[in-house]
Amino acid sequence: MPTLNADLHCHSTVSDGTLTPEALAARAKANGVELWALTDHDEISGQQRALDAARALALPYLTGTEISVSFCELTVHIVGLGFDHHNAALLQGLQRTRCGRSERAQEMAEQLRRVGIPGAFEGALKYVSNPELISRAHFARHLVEAGVCKDMQEVFRKYLTDGKPGFVPHRWASLRDAVRWIVEAGGVAVIAHPARYNHGPTQEYALFSEFKAHGGQAVEVLTGCHSSAEAAQYAEMALEFGLAASRGSDFHGPGESHCDLGALPPLDARLRPVWELLVERVH
Incomplete structure (x- = not known):
């Protein structure tokens, strides 16, 4: 079928x-x-x-x-x-x-703060129903709402992929x-x-x-x-x-x-x- x-x-x-x-x-x-x-x-x-x-x-x-x-x-x-x-x-x-997603998110927020984007962790939390599952998508939604980027694709391209400020790997x-x-x-x-x-x-x-x-x-x-x-x-x-x-x-x-x-x-x-x-x- x-x-x-x-x-x-x-x-x-x-x-x-x-x-x-x-x-x-x-x-x-x-x-x-x-x-x-x-x-x-x-x-x-x-x-x-x-x-x-x-x-x-x-x-x-x-x-x-x-x-x-x-x-x-x-x-x-x-x-x-x-x-x-x-x-x-x-x-x-x-x-x-x-386990470890919250710690990773805090580190992501700190990296973003260093490049002039404060409050990203708190902003991302507004989109999270389960704090154990805070992710890059939640950060991206916040950065679009805050006017840092025009859409989520731009957020990932500039901040949340490997080698960019805001990207933190996690051991899964x-x-x-x-x-x-x-x-x-x-x-x-x-x-x-x-x-x-x-x-x-x-x-x-x-x-x-x-x-x-x-x-x-x-x-x-x-x-x-x-x-x-x-x-x-x-x-x-x-x-x-x-x-x-x-x-x-x-x-x-x-x-x-x-x-x-x-x-x-x-x-x-x-x-x-x-x-x-x-x-x-x-x-």
């Missing part, structure tokens, strides 16, 4: 999105999404709300999260789909991963641990938006190889930040590594995202859709 309008990657106010899980469910349904997952960063406390909202709309639902991973000194994201959102080991692992979960938490909770692990990482060919091959060796089963081929050429590239990677293909907008909110919920093109017909691995996990 490669033509299914599945959207298996988006974020709510539980992490760094601007809409509630309930509002996202309604938007997904209105946009023609036929299978939905909420994938908040390193957090699954919004899963029951998303599931209840989806059920009320007769919208098929898969549990989800997006776990931050350190690999080859870069941050990589692994999406988990279809897991038991009450699994104790997964909950504990995500809690450990969230290991690739092995993130995949293991997802798999042992009954889910499927997915490499999220692989074109976003500044990996050379050798590092990328290592990522895909290690991911599969640890039990990972899929890669995002279609996502809001992939060009059509990148989608074609990762379709070939999925075939080469024997991985299923996932599809998700990475929607964070109106006006902030490359792609709206449900607006991606169909998967390449040669690919095995990830939802075929999760038929029994759909709610």
Whole structure:
């Protein structure tokens, strides 16, 4: 079923999105999404709300999260789909991963203060519903509101990417641990938006190889930040590594995202859709 309008990657106010899980469910349904997952960063406390909202709309639902991973000194994201959102080991692992975000945010704010932008931590907190999940997106929203930059893309380009004032790396979960938490909770692990990482060919091959060796089963081929050429590239990677293909907008909110919920093109017909691995996990 490669033509299914599945959207298996988006974020709510539980992490760094601007809409509630309930509002996202309604938007997904209105946009023609036929299978939905909420994938908040390193957090699954919004899963029951998303599931209840989806059920009320007769919208098929898969549990989800997006776990931050350190690999080859870069941050990589692994999406988990279809897991038991009450699994104790997964909950504990995500809690450990969230630890340190506040300290990192304080350091980011201090760096911004040194270049003439005071009060960034307090400003970012205005956009945070869960202080454990304060992130660069919250800082970016504050800097746009404060008039420092015209949009979030300019904030990231000038202040919040590697080598810029305001960027602070964080030591996340290991690739092995993130995949293991997802798999042992009954889910499927997915490499999220692989074109976003500044990996050379050798590092990328290592990522895909290690991911599969640890039990990972899929890669995002279609996502809001992939060009059509990148989608074609990762379709070939999925075939080469024997991985299923996932599809998700990475929607964070109106006006902030490359792609709206449900607006991606169909998967390449040669690919095995990830939802075929999760038929029994759909709610």
